Amino acid sequence: MDNDIVLLAHGSGGEMSHELVEQLFLRHFDNPILARLDDAATVPVSRFTFHVSRSADPKLAFTTDSYVVSPIFFPGGDIGKLAVCGTVNDLAMSGATPLYLSAGFILEEGLPLAELEQVVASMAKTAEGAGVQIVTGDTKVVDHGKADKLFINTAGVGVVPVGAELGSDRVRPSDVVILSGTLGDHGMTIMSQREGLRFSSPLESDCAPLHGLVAAMLEVAPGAIHCLRDPTRGGLATTLNEVAGKSGVGIEVHEDAIPVRDAVRAACEMLGLDPLYVANEGKLVAFVAPEAAETTLAAMRAHEYGQEATIIGAVKDEHAGRVVLRTALGARRILDMLVGDQLPRIC
Amino acid sequence: MDNDIVLLAHGSGGEMSHELVEQLFLRHFDNPILARLDDAATVPVSRFTFHVSRSADPKLAFTTDSYVVSPIFFPGGDIGKLAVCGTVNDLAMSGATPLYLSAGFILEEGLPLAELEQVVASMAKTAEGAGVQIVTGDTKVVDHGKADKLFINTAGVGVVPVGAELGSDRVRPSDVVILSGTLGDHGMTIMSQREGLRFSSPLESDCAPLHGLVAAMLEVAPGAIHCLRDPTRGGLATTLNEVAGKSGVGIEVHEDAIPVRDAVRAACEMLGLDPLYVANEGKLVAFVAPEAAETTLAAMRAHEYGQEATIIGAVKDEHAGRVVLRTALGARRILDMLVGDQLPRIC
Numbered sequence: 001m002d003n004d005i006v007l008l009a010h011g012s013g014g015e016m017s018h019e020l021v022e023q024l025f026l027r028h029f030d031n032p033i034l035a036r037l038d039d040a041a042t043v044p045v046s047r048f049t050f051h052v053s054r055s056a057d058p059k060l061a062f063t064t065d066s067y068v069v070s071p072i073f074f075p076g077g078d079i080g081k082l083a084v085c086g087t088v089n090d091l092a093m094s095g096a097t098p099l100y101l102s103a104g105f106i107l108e109e110g111l112p113l114a115e116l117e118q119v120v121a122s123m124a125k126t127a128e129g130a131g132v133q134i135v136t137g138d139t140k141v142v143d144h145g146k147a148d149k150l151f152i153n154t155a156g157v158g159v160v161p162v163g164a165e166l167g168s169d170r171v172r173p174s175d176v177v178i179l180s181g182t183l184g185d186h187g188m189t190i191m192s193q194r195e196g197l198r199f200s201s202p203l204e205s206d207c208a209p210l211h212g213l214v215a216a217m218l219e220v221a222p223g224a225i226h227c228l229r230d231p232t233r234g235g236l237a238t239t240l241n242e243v244a245g246k247s248g249v250g251i252e253v254h255e256d257a258i259p260v261r262d263a264v265r266a267a268c269e270m271l272g273l274d275p276l277y278v279a280n281e282g283k284l285v286a287f288v289a290p291e292a293a294e295t296t297l298a299a300m301r302a303h304e305y306g307q308e309a310t311i312i313g314a315v316k317d318e319h320a321g322r323v324v325l326r327t328a329l330g331a332r333r334i335l336d337m338l339v340g341d342q343l344p345r346i347c
Numbered sequence: 348m349d350n351d352i353v354l355l356a357h358g359s360g361g362e363m364s365h366e367l368v369e370q371l372f373l374r375h376f377d378n379p380i381l382a383r384l385d386d387a388a389t390v391p392v393s394r395f396t397f398h399v400s401r402s403a404d405p406k407l408a409f410t411t412d413s414y415v416v417s418p419i420f421f422p423g424g425d426i427g428k429l430a431v432c433g434t435v436n437d438l439a440m441s442g443a444t445p446l447y448l449s450a451g452f453i454l455e456e457g458l459p460l461a462e463l464e465q466v467v468a469s470m471a472k473t474a475e476g477a478g479v480q481i482v483t484g485d486t487k488v489v490d491h492g493k494a495d496k497l498f499i500n501t502a503g504v505g506v507v508p509v510g511a512e513l514g515s516d517r518v519r520p521s522d523v524v525i526l527s528g529t530l531g532d533h534g535m536t537i538m539s540q541r542e543g544l545r546f547s548s549p550l551e552s553d554c555a556p557l558h559g560l561v562a563a564m565l566e567v568a569p570g571a572i573h574c575l576r577d578p579t580r581g582g583l584a585t586t587l588n589e590v591a592g593k594s595g596v597g598i599e600v601h602e603d604a605i606p607v608r609d610a611v612r613a614a615c616e617m618l619g620l621d622p623l624y625v626a627n628e629g630k631l632v633a634f635v636a637p638e639a640a641e642t643t644l645a646a647m648r649a650h651e652y653g654q655e656a657t658i659i660g661a662v663k664d665e666h667a668g669r670v671v672l673r674t675a676l677g678a679r680r681i682l683d684m685l686v687g688d689q690l691p692r693i694c
Contacts, residue, residue: 233360
């Protein structure tokens with residue numbers, strides 16, 4: 001590149017846009033579908049049935065998320081890794097095998113190209129690790145001061161085999177609630193970076209692609225997994241409230257059973273935050289029929305991203321639509337959805 | 348809504364996010380797929396083959412674009428209409444029937460909710476008119492001064508029947524170059540708004556969904572249409588250069604033949620711009636086998652968005668990779684790709 005910062009001309013659609021696409025994006029996101037650089041990427045529809053040959057009428061899953069996290073680099077990840085994992089995870093929560101991603105960049109004039117390249121390289125590496133291809137993209141540049149470094153949108157498509165019928169409205173009384181690991185790591189990492197806090201054991205984002213974990217779970221307990229959700233913005237408490245509302249059930253969780261790292265707990269105490277409301281980017285909560293709970297848990301613990309999986313509660317037919325927390329002292333309190341704004345620009 | 352502006356809490360994932368989704372987005376983008384509000388939308392893969400029953404192995408088309416146009420409201424449209432039309436058009440240029448869109452919003456804290464609602468209502472109306480559904484979405488809020496009112500990303504999926512094999516690399520010598528209408532309307536409308544220019548005949552963006560026009564063309568000339576492109580950022584000159592480069596052909600166009608409205612020409616002269624480099628949002632350029640040119644042209648002229656369609660040139664086997672403009676006086680000059688940045692934030 002001739003220039004070391006992003007210029008408005010990089011978003012013009014003209015020569016400098018082409019240079020950016022060819023010398024930066026295509027070099028990292030190297031695949032023949034993207035390389036055609038047509039207005040839309042095209043892939044055979046049969047590519048969506050190939051993965052699920054036993055499935056008569058598979059479903060296509062389609063999702064989108066924009067990422068505006070600040071700072072854009074943080075321990076355990078960066079906005080690029082987050083943009084790939086977040087969308088892969090949204091697909092995975094529907095039971096889908098993620099296949100293709102789009103990437104839309106909004107760049108602020110003046111962003112160092114070296115930072116953009118670091119983010120793009122991270123996206124490419126994360127996508128490769130997750131087995132997805134970035135097949136179509138777009139770049140816009142806005143004048144300095146009209147965005148904050150860079151924002152990324154990724155949309156994703158994947159295929160859901162017919163066996164996997166998951167949904168927030170499919171949870172039933174007596175389902176077991178399993179959490180895949182510790183809470184609050186991503187959110188408190190970002191907040192600590194922003195506030196300049198340091199702890200003896202450093203905080204690190206849990207940002208990770210979860211579709212492999214989901215596949216391992218669906219493999220051992222097909223039909224018994226009723227709902228999967230990743231507790232991102234709003235945290236576990238908000239996710240549980242959404243599920244309780246949509247399925248019309250009560251959910252009871254045990255405070256003692258919810259794993260939180262010491263450093264996360266310390267950071268939360270210092271900032272007056274509750275880990276139950278803090279965003280996660282590599283965790284899921286599963287609602288599983290009781291007879292399949294132990295099998296599912298074992299499969300999760302055998303997976304890299306589910307080693308600390310644990311049962312945190314159960315679904316009830318009483319107090320429908322509500323989430324109840326049993327505290328360490330045995331008291332019960334209603335756990336509401338997040339009110340107000342705990343942590344802006346966490347993802 | 349209790350508040351009349353966008354607050355950071357609207358992006359928290361908590362209660363105010365839910366309120367925004369339910370009271371604003373869901374009310375306008377009303378469809379059962381979106382209404383499930385799961386992490387990903389799911390639709391049967393058979394939905395992608397239904398439209399093309401005669402086609403053995405249809406292709407899925409997938410595209411994305413972010414929209415950062417300023418101002419967000421302009422004569423002939425707004426950022427919401429643009430976000431739907433732009434992505435519909437990217438799908439259409441691949442020959443696809445557009446089916447589903449995603450919508451990712453990045454909102455600046457302080458944006459009046461009434462403006463957001465106006466944009467969302469416009470998206471809903473445009474999507475309905477274009478026969479596409481907005482099935483999945485996301486909203487982020489950034490602090491005041493870290494974005495400019497709102498940015499929208501739309502990704503889209505559609506299905507391409509096997510008959511339509513279109514691409515910038517499929518253009519052949521002797522192909523006829525057809526332009527669907529006047530150049531520069533969108534770009535000069537935005538620039539005039541920004542510069543506060545007024546003309547006796549008012550400028551209006553050409554922003555429109557073109558998939559119906561494309562379908563009408565493919566209906567009468569299947570196989571003879573080699574490439575369709577919409578000349579957005581960088582204008583017709585840049586688009587022609589991309590096609591010349593990818594297909595390894597020369598393209599010759601006649602200045603006289605290219606329709607430009609008087610008001611657009613006047614605005615261009617005032618601002619020192621060339622309409623050949625100005626963005627369009629409701630025009631396409633088609634590369635068509637010569638024997639099908641008249642039939643295609645007739646079909647285009649019979650369509651609402653192709654009434655002013657006209658032949659502007661032809662593909663040559665000489666000067667491969669180059670675009671040559673024959674001027675009104677008979678001179679020939681090389682028409683390069685856009686260099687530098689003519690019009691920032693035009694879309």
